[in-house]
Amino acid sequence: MMSATHSKEETTFDPTPLLSTRIQRYAPGAIRRLLPLENFPGMISLVAGKPNPEVFPFEKITLSLKGSSKQIILTQEDGLADGLQYGLPGGNPDLVKWFKDFQCELHGINRDQEWTCCIGNGSQELLHRTFQVLTDPGDPVLIETPAYPGVVGFLQAEDYKLVQAKTDRHGLDTFELERLLSRWPENQSRPKLLYTIPTGSNPTGRSCPEQRKIEILRLAKRFNFMVLEDDAYYFLNFEDESNGKPRSYLALEREVNREIGRVIRFDSMSKIVSAGMRLGVLTGPLPIVKNVIKLTENINLQPSSTTQMLALSLFRHWGHAGFLEHCAKASEFYRQKRDTFASAAEIHLKHRAIWDIPTAGLFFWITLRLPPGEDTFELLSKKGMEYGLLAIPGVAFMPDNSKTCQLRASFSLVTEEQAYEACRRMAQLVDDAWRDWVRKFVPGCTDKNGLSNPTTTVLS
Template identity: 40%
Template sequence: MSEPTATHVDAESNSVQVLPASFYPSRLSHASHRRREDGIRALLPLESRPGLISLLVGKPNSETFPITSMQFNIRDTASPNGEATMQLTEEELNDGLQYTFTNGLPALREWLFGLQERLHGRRKGEGWTITIGAGSQDMIFKGVNALINPGDAVLIEAPVYAGTLTIFHTLDAEMIEVETDGHGVCSHSMREILENWPPSKPKPKLFYTVPYGSNPTGSTATLERRLEVLALSREHDFFILEDDPYYNLYFGPANRPPSYFELERDLPEVGRVLRFDSLSKIMSSGLRVGFASGPEAILRVMDLHSQAVNLQASSFSQMIALKVLSAWGYDGFTAHTARVAQFYREKRDVFEAAMQRHLAGLAEWTSPEAGMFFWFKLLGMEGDSEYIIRTTALERGVLALPGAAFYPNPRKTAYVRASFSLLPEDQVNEALRRLREVIVEVRKANKRG
């Protein structure tokens, strides 16, 4: 049987042309093909049939659980005391304390389907689905595992979120760096890489990117670059892994670019974008709730992976998240995330003013438009920030992250990442004053030496 070509489309519903299920098997990893459904979880959905008496699952009896009620307060700008009380109903508490489906609490998935439609224009039933995980990191790990075999080539924007590098390292992927600048990934460099690809070598299977407020650079990819990357993904047959935890922390110009997930909807062959969202930056990082949206064939394999390692993300965390999200509604969600983005915009402004005050002429940077990081280059350090940050600066009582941690392949870099999410203004000023002292001293010593 011949492999379906990339131009083969399965269905045309509401003008969305979805890649067929047969497109995916040859693109999945060997491990994905070996994954098997757990016999119990395979039958779990049948339990919800009306009138059915289930003897299926060894669920513990919640009458034996110690927690009998759950109440908590949330911030509420409309209420006089600034708070609103949430009380889980008996049914919600039971569901939250019990096992649930591998892909998540059904009501939370429904809410998230609605959110993706509002934010990204992708409707349920158009060849994609949602799986909830223990943070987006969990989903990224499983997404990469679904696609990559040892030795496979992958395109990775550089610098990049260090937390995913460990995934690609573990899988022994060949990481091909695609440079970035203040406008996100340099899609023309990606084109050059792909057009000069050795004919005998299998092409990269995926491109991993953090398109909004990138960790570490804080930059956001422009629309033009996103469109070029999407076009390349079709020309050269690779998936786009869109890791977007800072999507809702955007505070740049109003005409923000759409996500890859949204942009691909209007192209032929929908089904090459695997998107990762997180509640960590907008609700709580400790709840550990994130979710993946993308092709059913890939998410199915990710679910089988979960069945083998952790069965599901915490039902309790999902229930708390659902309770808050349902109380907000979609408009409340938008209002909340706008407030969070404004909070970080103010933090960014405070940090940037302190950068101007202490590091003008000693460092270079581009102002971030989303997220919580400043990425700056130390000038006069002979292209290496590692030593000064790890030794001299640390001894003077200031800790930042040397930029080398964010490159797939070992290298020296003069860049440093500083997070502006937590510190109050006086500490920001003190930290950057200390850093200034260190830089001035080292530059003097370099000149003498």
């Protein structure tokens, strides 16, 4: 591995030539680009149609934290006025600074280089806008498969060419990715970006080891594409700390390629602070962040001021160390739920399914051992409600909508009792699928003729 020390030969990758045609049609917001100037001493602003805070009915907001007797009280003087008012399209400046400092500390990036953060109403919004900044409808996009359907949905709606970057039990398959890109037709436009969930992938629960990230970053430079690092489960990593958790693409970029600016990172507060607050953070090169902000100016003006002020108050109370301590507790909470579900699967699904133990996140990716021609979409659609079991069929995670024998099972909310019962019902679904298949294709082989468990007979 290369040294992490700085090099005089280090360069800053300029993503400007990769910008989409459509983002260049957008003009900066006529009003919001002037708002920062209101803070100049002596300035009288007649710019924004801001409501007068005198009409707001809120006097203060009090936050009570679990496990603490201390309350956080927000008054007009403590920032509540700003939290109830229009704000900047890139996010509350103090919250942006908190995250910039945090990213420097956590990922070891140089604060003097040309990158920044911006805030969005959830990382999903920031992802959508980043795709708009870098691509046009119909463009080819490398997408880790099985893929997160929240991204597949809007890409399919705009008729992108979804190029599947295959995965195995260790995340992205770099050998297959290199082969795919090496054989790319010369007369066709190459993908400008790779979308990946490197930690606790949704839906597989798998994580990409550091060596593979290094190989992917080298491929990104060689084939000139950007890496969209959607790391919503980064803080719910169950891997043993003694082995050292893999560094992020953002942390590795400078060391591997002697350049910065090719990685765009997305962090989400949904899994660790509040899903309803809709708070996401984009970290990336200035040209990308500025254009994401330009879209915000033109579409929904800004992320929620109130949500940001609540989050900022909480983060200031915790500090970086307190935030990480909270994340560690959340990770341990979900680790125990993962272990419970794994035990339930081992008891009820052995010989009926195969799965890997997720290294992070909230999901098991389970391959059911179904009869020939069967898939989980048909099975769950026809009998899921009858058996009282809901899960996401694998087809939802396939960009080409191909049938699969897989499903995604979320263990985040179920109790221990529910985990065991869910796996029992899943096993019953598999058994009954085989019974139906045997009755249909094996003449004379029925339960009445002494075949009490066709599943065991066929699979053994």
